[in-house]
Amino acid sequence: MSSTTGARGLISSLGSKETQQCPVAFFNFGTSMTDTGNLLNLLPYSPEVINFAYPENPPYGNTFFRRPAKRYSDGRLIPDFFSLAFGVPLLDTYSSPTVFNFKHGVNFAIGGVGLTSEIAGSKYFLPLQIKQFNRFQNSAFTAQSQPECKPSFKSLPPRETFQLALYTLEFGSSDLRSAFHGGVSSAVITEEIIPTTVKSIIDSVTILYHYQAKNFLIFNVYPLGCSPQTQTLLFSENLPKDDLGCIATVNELTEAYNRELHIKIEDLRTSLPDANIILFDFYNATVDILRNPSRYGFDPSSVLKACCGMAGLGSYNFNPNVTCASEGVKSCENPERYVSWDGVHFTDSFYQTVSKFILSGHYTFPSYDFGEICGLNFSNFPSSATYEEVYGGLCNVWYA
Structure with a gap:
């Protein structure tokens, strides 16, 4: 998608394997795909959450x-795998209600978030997360300028961290999904929603850049037409399928979004020449897994089915009226063999595979092998690992 110039720039900024000057912190902005607790901290057992899923109840997190x-998974999300690979504590949420450690960054992602908020039905869209970041940064700088605040320094990122951190942005899926399910026409999606959504991402990167951010990882959108939720909700419309067995029109519009994002990122590289911007091709990474499930440890017969759900229209094990963790709903016995967890979100195993792609430079443009350059350790990635084994002895406030 792009030249290797950006890769050389990132190596120059973050360092080589010899100097070990790799990301020292992570600031994540996104949706429920990367939300590690903000939604549940702000809206515990709220109607908004209950009507969607029950991530405060088993089998979530098993x-x-x-x-x-x-x-929103049976286990870890991409930010969790990043922390495991870099050997740092799991990324705490901005809304952390009790003990927190922000030395290695903050997670601002929140479930249900959209960029075109009137369509996605959410107040917690990207501009708000950017404002939260700015407030956090200003508060950290203020605290570090006051000697009496010195005891809190160990939980705050040093000033230089904001330039050496990696800023990850995972957006777009909520806006497109809401449009598809809401009956919005293809013309409106193409002419209004896609440009507005992409512009919000580009504007946010520019703002973060002026807040000292230099290194960015931006996700495009995975093939929404393969989602068990989308396949079920649009089942009665008898829409044509592509060679993956997914809804062709939905995937075509998702690809249109991804093309627009790619074009605007190229423009952004020109306007911010000293920024390092990596695009993760979430779409084709997912297609690779769906086309070659056995290669990555997934069951070929289950790649389009939800692990945790109940039968609905079609054979996708998704029922919008009886979602995962509802009374009487059980999860599959082998979630590590499934791609989809609850019909909307992915499994721990899927996120594990995708995280390895990103950190090894696969499906990233430009390609940047964090694993090689930063000497990363993936030994805690397998699903056999447990929190107690990896982080035993630490204060486990993430599920309070």
Whole structure:
């Protein structure tokens, strides 16, 4: 998608394997795909959450955490795998209600978030997360300028961290999904929603850049037409399928969004020449897994089915009226063999595979192998690992 110039720039900024000057912190902005607790901290057992899923109840979190951990998955999300690979504590949320450690960054992502908020039905869209980041940064700088605040320094990122951190942005899926399910026409999606959504991302990167951010990882959108939720909700419309067995029109519009994002990122590289911007091709990474499930440890017969759900229209094990963790709903016995967890979000195993792609430079443009350059350790990635084994002895407030 782009030249290797950006890769050289990132190496120059973050350092080589010899100097070990790799990301020292992570600031994540996103949706429920990367939300590690903000939504549940702000809206515990709220109607908005209950009508969607029950991530505060089992079987959510059963893998790795062995209990609900405020994540829309059976286990870990991409920010969790990044922390494991870099050997730092799991990224605390901005809304952390009790003990926190922000030395290695903050997670601002929140479930249900959209960029075109009137369509996605959410108040917690990206501009608000950017404002939260600015407030956090200003508060950290203020605290570090006051000697009496010195005891809190160990939980705050040093000033230089904001330039050396990696800023990850995972957006777009909520806006497109809401449009598809809301009956919005393809023309409106193409002419209004896609440009507005992409512009919000580009504007946010520019703002973060002026807040000292230099290194960015931006996700495009995975093939929404393969989602068990989308396949079920649009089942009665008898829409044509592509060669993956997914809804062709939905995937085509998702690809249109991704093309627009790519074009605007190229423009952004020109306007911010000293910024390092990596685009993760979430779409084609997911297509690779769906086309070659056995290669990555997934069951070919289950790649389009939800692990945790109940039968609905079609064969996707998704029922919008009886979602995962509802009374009487059980999860599959082998979630590590499934791509989709609850019909909307992915499994711990899927996120594990995708995280390895990103950190090894696969499906990233430009390609940047964090694993090689930073000497990363993926030994705690397998689903056999548990929180107690990896982080035993630490204060486990993430599920309070």
